[in-house]
Amino acid sequence: MPDTxxxxxxRAEQALEHLEKLRLEVSAVLLQVIFAELLHRLFEEIRTALDVDxxxxxxxxxxxQDLFVYNTIGLEEEIEQQVRIPLGQGVxxxxxxxxxxxxxxxxxQVEVASPVLRNRGVQSLLGVPLHLGKQQVGVFHVGSFQRRHFTGEDTCTVESVAERIGPLIRIAQYSS
Structure with missing residues (x-):
């Protein structure tokens, strides 16, 4: 086969490899956008259903060994300020x-690691662990600007949501 x-x-093989890489990157970005929109809608539904802020x-x-705020409604300053919560500290x-x-x-009456919680006026909070794998644990929580007694039913609801979000997070992280 001649050199040319x-x-x-x-060159054609390189172009195809480049196109495949680009396709994968675009797919990952689209998945992230879709996932962010899904989370936002889910959070809005939870906020309404549980009547939380x-x-x-x-x-x-x-x-x-710390946590970061991946997504939120009502505490957006935590993302803007890149708040980090050390494992074992704060709620x-x-x-x-x-x-x-x-x-x-x-x-x-409790220690908080994020000053945003107090600055925004969160009075009551219900949080559950979010299982992401054998060793990884995140947190999913809801809060109220007025003092509130969360019930066992509220806890079950939040746990149920966390159980469903965990696998989605793993998929979204895998695609990044």
Missing amino acids: LKQALR TVTLLLPRSSS AGQIAADIQPLIVENLA
Whole structure:
């Protein structure tokens, strides 16, 4: 085969490889956009169904022992300020460390790792662990700007949502 034909074939192969890489990148971005929209709609439904003011999803950082706010309604400042919650500290850090649901009826009486919770006026909070894999645990919580008694039924609802979000998070992270 002449060199010019070999070169043309190699360039065509490189172009195809580039197009495939681009297709995968576009697919990953689209999945992220669709997932973000799905989460936003889900959070709005949860906020309405539970009559809460905040809905927040925190995920572990792969490089350290802390959580970051992945998505939220009502506490957007946590994302803007890139709030990090150390494992075992504050409400979310305690939920992730203990891998147990936690209800806080009066947030003023407990340690919080995020000043945004107090600044925004969150009074009561219900959080549950979000299982992402064998070792990874995130946190899913809802909050109220007025003091509130969350019920066992509320806890079951939030746990049920967290059970369904976990696999979606794994898929979204895998595609990134």
